[in-house]
Amino acid sequence: MPLTFCPNCSNALTISKAPPTSRYPAGVNRFECRTCPYQYALDRTYFERKEMKRKEVADVLGGKDEWKNAESMPAQCPAEGCEGDRAFFFQLQIRSADEPMTTFYKLPTEDSPPRTRKLDALDRDPSKARRR
Numbered sequence: 415m416p417l418t419f420c421p422n423c424s425n426a427l428t429i430s431k432a433p434p435t436s437r438y439p440a441g442v443n444r445f446e447c448r449t450c451p452y453q454y455a456l457d458r459t460y461f462e463r464k465e466m467k468r469k470e471v472a473d474v475l476g477g478k479d480e481w482k483n484a485e486s487m488p489a490q491c492p493a494e495g496c497e498g499d500r501a502f503f504f505q506l507q508i509r510s511a512d513e514p515m516t517t518f519y520k521l522p523t524e525d526s527p528p529r530t531r532k533l534d535a536l537d538r539d540p541s542k543a544r545r546r
Contacts, residue, residue, distance in 0.1 A: 420447040427454065484520070491521050 420427055427445035432455060434441045445454040489501035505515040 418445070420450060420452050422452050423447060423450045425449050427452075429456075489519070489521070496521070 418427055419425065425447055427447055429443055430446050432438070432442050432444045432453070438455075438457075443456045445456065446452065484502040484504045486500050486502050488499060490499065491497070491501075500521070502520045503517055505517050508516050
């Protein structure tokens with residue numbers, strides 16, 4: 415693999431197209447340093463195959479145990495025909511610090527949606543909520 419840092423000044427080299435010469439009439443790609451006059455002609459194909467390890471994606475809201483220790487409160491289910499009278503909730507700061515916390519609700523019945531979200535500002539007074 416050719417150099418990726420300048421041997422003179424240790425800055426990162428960038429790829430650019432060299433002007434045509436008698437040896438390379440169509441021109442050739444080169445590594446060049448932007449701070450000093452160093453150039454390195456790329457006269458053949460270079461590649462490096464690297465296998466990347468996949469990371470397991472963590473559910474940022476807690477996965478299947480996210481509702482295990484959630485608080486509950488009396489609430490009526492918005493779904494048609496649902497008899498749920500209790501809702502679990504937790505709050506999470508997902509925006510900047512000057513915004514209110516976002517409250518996530520879940521009803522423990524099969525008919526209800528899996529997770530609904532409601533902003534705390536709308537819970538308090540809908541007339542004071544900012545339009546987005």
